[in-house]
Amino acid sequence: MPSASTKGSSRGTLFYAQSGGVTAVINATASAVIQTARSHRVRVLAGRNGILGALNEELIDTSRESAATIAALAHTPGGAFGSCRVKLKSLEADRPKYERMLEVFRAHDVRYFLYNGGNDSADTALKVSQLATEFDYPLTCIGVPKTVDNDLAVTDTCPGFGSAAKYTAVSIREAALDVAAMASTSTKVFVYEAMGRHAGWLAAAAGLAGRGPDQAPHLILFPERTFDEAAFFQQVKAVVERVGYCVVVASEGIQTADGRFVADAGGGKDSFGHTQLGGVASHLAARVKDALGYKVHWTLPDYLQRSARHLASETDLKQAKAVGKAAVEYALKGLNGTMPVIVRTSDAPYRWKIAPAPLSDIANHEKKMPAEFIRDDGYGITDAARRYLEPLIRGEAPPSYGRNGLPKYVELANVLVPARLPPWT
Amino acid sequence: MPSASTKGSSRGTLFYAQSGGVTAVINATASAVIQTARSHRVRVLAGRNGILGALNEELIDTSRESAATIAALAHTPGGAFGSCRVKLKSLEADRPKYERMLEVFRAHDVRYFLYNGGNDSADTALKVSQLATEFDYPLTCIGVPKTVDNDLAVTDTCPGFGSAAKYTAVSIREAALDVAAMASTSTKVFVYEAMGRHAGWLAAAAGLAGRGPDQAPHLILFPERTFDEAAFFQQVKAVVERVGYCVVVASEGIQTADGRFVADAGGGKDSFGHTQLGGVASHLAARVKDALGYKVHWTLPDYLQRSARHLASETDLKQAKAVGKAAVEYALKGLNGTMPVIVRTSDAPYRWKIAPAPLSDIANHEKKMPAEFIRDDGYGITDAARRYLEPLIRGEAPPSYGRNGLPKYVELANVLVPARLPPWT
Numbered sequence: 112m113p114s115a116s117t118k119g120s121s122r123g124t125l126f127y128a129q130s131g132g133v134t135a136v137i138n139a140t141a142s143a144v145i146q147t148a149r150s151h152r153v154r155v156l157a158g159r160n161g162i163l164g165a166l167n168e169e170l171i172d173t174s175r176e177s178a179a180t181i182a183a184l185a186h187t188p189g190g191a192f193g194s195c196r197v198k199l200k201s202l203e204a205d206r207p208k209y210e211r212m213l214e215v216f217r218a219h220d221v222r223y224f225l226y227n228g229g230n231d232s233a234d235t236a237l238k239v240s241q242l243a244t245e246f247d248y249p250l251t252c253i254g255v256p257k258t259v260d261n262d263l264a265v266t267d268t269c270p271g272f273g274s275a276a277k278y279t280a281v282s283i284r285e286a287a288l289d290v291a292a293m294a295s296t297s298t299k300v301f302v303y304e305a306m307g308r309h310a311g312w313l314a315a316a317a318g319l320a321g322r323g324p325d326q327a328p329h330l331i332l333f334p335e336r337t338f339d340e341a342a343f344f345q346q347v348k349a350v351v352e353r354v355g356y357c358v359v360v361a362s363e364g365i366q367t368a369d370g371r372f373v374a375d376a377g378g379g380k381d382s383f384g385h386t387q388l389g390g391v392a393s394h395l396a397a398r399v400k401d402a403l404g405y406k407v408h409w410t411l412p413d414y415l416q417r418s419a420r421h422l423a424s425e426t427d428l429k430q431a432k433a434v435g436k437a438a439v440e441y442a443l444k445g446l447n448g449t450m451p452v453i454v455r456t457s458d459a460p461y462r463w464k465i466a467p468a469p470l471s472d473i474a475n476h477e478k479k480m481p482a483e484f485i486r487d488d489g490y491g492i493t494d495a496a497r498r499y500l501e502p503l504i505r506g507e508a509p510p511s512y513g514r515n516g517l518p519k520y521v522e523l524a525n526v527l528v529p530a531r532l533p534p535w536t
Numbered sequence: 537m538p539s540a541s542t543k544g545s546s547r548g549t550l551f552y553a554q555s556g557g558v559t560a561v562i563n564a565t566a567s568a569v570i571q572t573a574r575s576h577r578v579r580v581l582a583g584r585n586g587i588l589g590a591l592n593e594e595l596i597d598t599s600r601e602s603a604a605t606i607a608a609l610a611h612t613p614g615g616a617f618g619s620c621r622v623k624l625k626s627l628e629a630d631r632p633k634y635e636r637m638l639e640v641f642r643a644h645d646v647r648y649f650l651y652n653g654g655n656d657s658a659d660t661a662l663k664v665s666q667l668a669t670e671f672d673y674p675l676t677c678i679g680v681p682k683t684v685d686n687d688l689a690v691t692d693t694c695p696g697f698g699s700a701a702k703y704t705a706v707s708i709r710e711a712a713l714d715v716a717a718m719a720s721t722s723t724k725v726f727v728y729e730a731m732g733r734h735a736g737w738l739a740a741a742a743g744l745a746g747r748g749p750d751q752a753p754h755l756i757l758f759p760e761r762t763f764d765e766a767a768f769f770q771q772v773k774a775v776v777e778r779v780g781y782c783v784v785v786a787s788e789g790i791q792t793a794d795g796r797f798v799a800d801a802g803g804g805k806d807s808f809g810h811t812q813l814g815g816v817a818s819h820l821a822a823r824v825k826d827a828l829g830y831k832v833h834w835t836l837p838d839y840l841q842r843s844a845r846h847l848a849s850e851t852d853l854k855q856a857k858a859v860g861k862a863a864v865e866y867a868l869k870g871l872n873g874t875m876p877v878i879v880r881t882s883d884a885p886y887r888w889k890i891a892p893a894p895l896s897d898i899a900n901h902e903k904k905m906p907a908e909f910i911r912d913d914g915y916g917i918t919d920a921a922r923r924y925l926e927p928l929i930r931g932e933a934p935p936s937y938g939r940n941g942l943p944k945y946v947e948l949a950n951v952l953v954p955a956r957l958p959p960w961t
Contacts, residue, residue: 133714135710163720163721188713194718196722282840285943285945286840286843288613288615288843289557289613289843290839291614292618292619293619301839410836414714414833414835415710417714418710418711418714421710421847422846422847501940507937507941516929517705
């Protein structure tokens with residue numbers, strides 16, 4: 112029986128949740144989900160803080176937001192409903208949580224579950240779908256791709272990556288001009304730390320900033336290659352001697368031959384017992400300074416790289432919207448257990464389409480950089496990588512700015528629908 | 537007697553050099569200098585790597601660059617001719633250097649010296665002027681303001697600051713949306729390290745990102761105020777408990793009561809004898825983690841904040857061009873020993889003009905944040921600060937982008953004119 116708030120909605124209720132690290136364009140996906148659902152007269156409830164919203168029965172009534180606000184959401188970074196880092200385990204281990212979710216869905220007549228995240232989220236959506244089948248509860252579960260790490264299987268790329276990639280390439284281009292100007296008497300080595308614990312996609316994107324061995328970035332360190340400090344020092348020295356300065360991009364996930372993360376090398380406790388936070392860039396910069404004596408600078412953009420909506424890629428934005436729209440359409444078609452993925456049909460001109468892929472092919476897989484994307488010497492990208500990456504950062508899609516010089520980002524009211532179940536503990 | 541390369545130039549030769557850390561818009565000043573000089577038929581030689589170019593007689597012939605390239609320079613960050621960190625000492629201590637400079641100027645018929653930098657550069661320009669008078673060499677010396685630190689005396693603001701300020705405010709706004717979305721299960725405290733060794737202008741600019749105590753940035757740490765760790769922890773805890781997360785902006789120059797830079801606390805050597813590089817943000821993040829147990833993230837934007845031409849402030853760009861144009865006009869008028877400064881004539885509507893100020897009032901002075909710009913509790917900015925800062929980040933002036941998704945930044949040929957003197961050692 113539909114509740115008062117679903118009056119006029121003849122197609123049921125859809126639950127949408129954001130998962131894991133947010134991106135510059137995940138809200139564009141949310142915006143497209145809500146717009147598409149509205150056009151089909153489907154009510155959208157959003158999880159407050161992602162899947163926790165389903166467990167805690169904290170369901171945001173998106174119908175309270177105006178069409179203008181939902182449109183503006185497409186230009187706002189962050190995760191408008193809140194996201195979370197909660198990985199559900201197997202059905203056996205976490206059965207009470209899965210059952211609780213279904214209970215909440217049933218209590219609010221949720222017939223469609225859209226989970227916007229990475230491979231963990233695809234796995235969760237798949238398991239919810241399996242349990243719904245077991246309970247004979249009609250629920251269509253759809254994964255919606257998102258991650259700046261670009262490490263999802265099957266899809267050609269992941270919404271969020273293109274914008275972070277554009278941020279990375281532009282930032283390296285700009286910082287390199289700064290370093291070049293100062294190198295005669297100041298900084299000779301600059302180290303940029305890119306996100307990517309397991310896959311070097313963002314570090315690779317930095318490679319788009321220049322061409323040839325003398326243009327920055329001169330050296331890229333990928334987690335797909337073993338980090339050899341002595342060899343790295345040699346490379347840095349050779350670049351500084353040849354070019355006058357050296358711009359290094361290091362993936363946070365690089366490891367030495369013994370399998371240790373370089374980022375952890377600077378961590379631990381200092382002599383006062385105080386925590387020292389790790390970091391690849393600061394560690395490499397210090398080591399280069401010690402070993403080669405160059406003046407060094409380094410940057411850790413951290414969250415700036417994945418929230419820089421002001422520098423979003425138009426390609427990325429379009430794809431973020433397209434997967435949101437397709438996810439609702441797949442849900443209404445009953446394509447249970449699928450994810451709308453991006454299929455590249457041509458490099459030049461760049462062409463792509465959206466197609467459904469089984470969640471089982473995506474869940475818990477991780478896509479690393481293919482070997483043919485990394486230069487033979489291990490310190491740069493190949494032409495094949497450029498052909499793949501370049502269309503993804505193409506086009507600009509700036510937000511509009513206010514008179515105060517800041518982008519016009521919206522914040523939602525995020526009004527919860529009344530709970531119908533006892534609190535969950 | 538004019539040289540071959542000055543044929544058709546009836547107004548003599550101008551030497552222009554960039555000094556110290558570069559900015560997103562110092563090349564816009566250079567562009568305006570060259571355009572204005574060309575319109576007056578004055579030849580411009582630029583110092584390769586700043587004042588070193590004058591010492592080493594490495595003079596870049598800017599007439600080799602097309603009008604289109606000089607126009608595009610206004611949209612290119614970094615320092616197109618190279619800059620340097622070389623501070624000349626007193627006339628007594630560094631007399632051979634000053635004399636060499638005059639020799640080089642004389643050899644190339646340089647009658648105007650434009651030095652684009654901060655208070656050190658103003659001092660150098662002043663000293664060169666004094667020596668020229670002593671030697672009876674007709675030379676008009678003009679300082680041209682530039683610094684992201686905004687710490688020059690007399691001028692209302694410094695070209696370069698507004699764009700770095702806009703970068704700071706926008707980055708904080710974006711990152712805060714990210715942190716807000718994740719705080720329920722992930723990062724609760726985020727620390728951003730802003731440039732500013734002695735003055736907290738850039739940290740203050742972050743304050744434009746939000747309004748009121750619950751909007752990010754929640755806490756700003758200024759070098760103008762003594763850093764008290766215990767009080768800071770209390771503030772962080774209170775914000776996290778009230779808001780759910782806490783965004784901190786820390787100026788790199790904050791000091792404890794005993795006068796030590798907090799940034800140096802994390803530095804030194806680790807137990808292996810390896811250098812540990814300092815940093816305010818990483819240190820504060822580690823201390824907060826230890827003391828309060830929150831999950832922390834931090835960012836060190838470093839050069840990104842001063843080279844982000846893609847996010848330049850339109851106000852800043854206009855002022856960077858205006859001081860370049862005025863500097864040439866002052867030179868031609870013989871306003872020796874002056875600097876074109878920005879005079880604010882109205883806050884709302886924001887109005888400004890350019891006027892000459894004596895270099896002697898600017899050289900070696902440093903403008904800190906006035907006390908009335910810092911909130912009584914020491915952790916935020918006042919309305920007076922907002923009235924001052926807000927116009928400076930107003931307006932957007934993006935570069936044009938290529939099909940490859942990157943800004944179209946130019947690189948100059950930087951062809952040197954033939955040397956006329958023996959090498960200098």
